[in-house]
Amino acid sequence: MLDVLKIRKDFPILNREVNGKPLVYFDNAATSQTPQHVIDVIVDYYQNYNANIHRGVHTLSQEATDKYEQARAIIQKHFNAAKAHEIILTSGTTHSINIVANGFSSLLEKGDEILVSALEHHSNIVPWQMLCERTGAILKVIPMNQEGELLMDVYDELLSDKTKLVFCNHISNALGTINPIEEIIDKAHKVGAAVLIDGAQAAPHVKADMQALDVDFYTISAHKVCGPTGAGMLYGKEEWLNKLPPYQGGGEMIAEVTFEKTTYADLPHKFEAGTPNICGGIAFGAALDYMNAIGFDEIESYENELLAYGTAKLLEIEGLKIYGTTANKTSVISFNIEGVHPYDMGSILDKLGVAVRTGHHCAQPIMDFFKIPGTVRASFSFYNTKEEIDTLVDGVRTAMKMLS
Amino acid sequence: MKIEQIQDEIVDEFAMFEDWMQRYEYMIDLGKSLPLIEEQYKTDDNIIRGCQSKVWVHAELEDNKLVFTADSDAIITKGIIAILIRAFSNQKPADIIEANTNFIDEIGLKEHLSATRANGLVSMIKQIKLYAVAYQTQLK
Numbered sequence: 001m002l003d004v005l006k007i008r009k010d011f012p013i014l015n016r017e018v019n020g021k022p023l024v025y026f027d028n029a030a031t032s033q034t035p036q037h038v039i040d041v042i043v044d045y046y047q048n049y050n051a052n053i054h055r056g057v058h059t060l061s062q063e064a065t066d067k068y069e070q071a072r073a074i075i076q077k078h079f080n081a082a083k084a085h086e087i088i089l090t091s092g093t094t095h096s097i098n099i100v101a102n103g104f105s106s107l108l109e110k111g112d113e114i115l116v117s118a119l120e121h122h123s124n125i126v127p128w129q130m131l132c133e134r135t136g137a138i139l140k141v142i143p144m145n146q147e148g149e150l151l152m153d154v155y156d157e158l159l160s161d162k163t164k165l166v167f168c169n170h171i172s173n174a175l176g177t178i179n180p181i182e183e184i185i186d187k188a189h190k191v192g193a194a195v196l197i198d199g200a201q202a203a204p205h206v207k208a209d210m211q212a213l214d215v216d217f218y219t220i221s222a223h224k225v226c227g228p229t230g231a232g233m234l235y236g237k238e239e240w241l242n243k244l245p246p247y248q249g250g251g252e253m254i255a256e257v258t259f260e261k262t263t264y265a266d267l268p269h270k271f272e273a274g275t276p277n278i279c280g281g282i283a284f285g286a287a288l289d290y291m292n293a294i295g296f297d298e299i300e301s302y303e304n305e306l307l308a309y310g311t312a313k314l315l316e317i318e319g320l321k322i323y324g325t326t327a328n329k330t331s332v333i334s335f336n337i338e339g340v341h342p343y344d345m346g347s348i349l350d351k352l353g354v355a356v357r358t359g360h361h362c363a364q365p366i367m368d369f370f371k372i373p374g375t376v377r378a379s380f381s382f383y384n385t386k387e388e389i390d391t392l393v394d395g396v397r398t399a400m401k402m403l404s
Numbered sequence: 405m406k407i408e409q410i411q412d413e414i415v416d417e418f419a420m421f422e423d424w425m426q427r428y429e430y431m432i433d434l435g436k437s438l439p440l441i442e443e444q445y446k447t448d449d450n451i452i453r454g455c456q457s458k459v460w461v462h463a464e465l466e467d468n469k470l471v472f473t474a475d476s477d478a479i480i481t482k483g484i485i486a487i488l489i490r491a492f493s494n495q496k497p498a499d500i501i502e503a504n505t506n507f508i509d510e511i512g513l514k515e516h517l518s519a520t521r522a523n524g525l526v527s528m529i530k531q532i533k534l535y536a537v538a539y540q541t542q543l544k
């Protein structure tokens with residue numbers, strides 16, 4: 001059993017007040033909070049061994065390089081990647097996706113098709129649109145139903161030998177839907193297409209096994225898993241990473257440079273040009289260690305408890321509609337109240353100390369599908385409590401009274 | 405009344421409230437009394453681009469003074485724009501261009517000025533001032 005009161009002590013920020021009220025932080029799908037353990041690692045880096053990595057022969061550089069590579073090993077183990085160099089350390093999911101989208105520019109031909117799910121975040125739509133503009137490839141959308149589930153029979157019809165790439169998030173940021181990625185990957189491979197799964201929203205809730213999934217690319221951001229912003233991962237199968245050209249030119253990604261020709265470095269450095277976010281990468285590893293010490297099974301079962309409690313409590317409110325109603329979802333509740341704009345609701349909840357996200361959640365196509373300007377989104381983490389959900393529900397009722 | 409006097413009046417009104425809840429309730433009431441933009445002007449051209457709520461503002465020149473009408477799909481936003489319109493509508497373009505907007509801080513709405521509330525005051529004020537500049541040029 002997860003001891004939430006003990007866990008809350010690990011997060012100093014949870015003690016603060018907002019607008020004179022105790023903070024209730026329900027914007028975890030946007031960014032997670034940072035435990036003291038990770039903060040200590042960040043401080044330790046700058047106090048004791050801040051140095052550039054992979055080049056200096058001096059002690060600090062060696063120490064920083066060791067820690068950075070240890071972090072890569074932690075990430076590799078966590079995601080069960082076959083090789084450490086299949087883990088590319090990036091600045092986050094958006095960066096990771098752009099490495100792949102850019103790389104495919106040279107692999108696609110006019111008329112090739114890319115499939116993208118209707119549940120995507122803008123960061124997983126725009127790079128592919130740009131890729132299609134560059135290559136003449138065609139972007140096709142896997143649609144969803146009213147519950148926010150992908151229509152897998154349409155997916156079957158869309159797949160063909162023209163399909164070269166399939167992109168889908170593991171879990172939708174706007175609705176919380178867990179997508180059937182095993183099936184998506186399996187079917188794409190049958191027509192010879194590569195698959196990129198955006199795991200940004202999944203990483204804080206479930207442990208994804210790269211080898212078991214047999215996925216070609218998988219991306220995450222450290223700040224969704226109690227790590228810092230500006231760090232993340234691109235997992236890619238070795239054979240794919242070798243096929244893709246480098247994304248950025250610069251130091252550290254080269255083997256040999258003359259003015260006539262440059263040979264690129266081996267993986268992972270080929271995709272890690274310039275000085276990386278060293279401290280961020282190390283803290284990313286520490287964050288995964290922290291979450292693994294609590295245990296993902298415990299986290300998942302506790303968050304499901306919060307989801308069930310929150311869903312039941314919110315549905316008691318008359319006129320409240322939840323978007324994303326599949327049984328297979330994570331602890332994200334996207335909702336609206338009849339006649340109330342999400343912005344008004346969010347502004348008043350903030351005054352009551354409750355942090356939720358309002359708006360289109362960078363997923364405008366989903367909002368267009370439901371014909372709404374946006375939603376109020378409460379996303380729960382393993383350090384949240386049922387009492388906090390009660391505060392949210394009371395706040396929603398207060399706001400409704402004020403706005404009526 | 406001059407812009408400055410109206411702004412002082414608004415500041416005095418807001419000073420009477422004891423807490424944020426009363427301020428917000430007042431803003432919500434103001435939002436309901438906003439001089440609404442005519443439907444024909446509720447076009448994409450008149451939308452002030454923002455992340456969260458839609459705001460339309462229209463300006464017309466009457467007797468050398470600018471008259472603003474507006475609307476929004478969010479009620480608190482309507483309240484904010486109602487306050488701005490009260491301060492700046494029926495004023496000469498030159499005076500609108502010159503006017504400062506410090507009263508926003510004084511009525512405790514500073515939080516709506518932050519960059520995360522992208523639909524917020526900053527773009528509305530900018531739009532009002534842009535209208536004033538455009539009509540001032542026309543008057544000359």
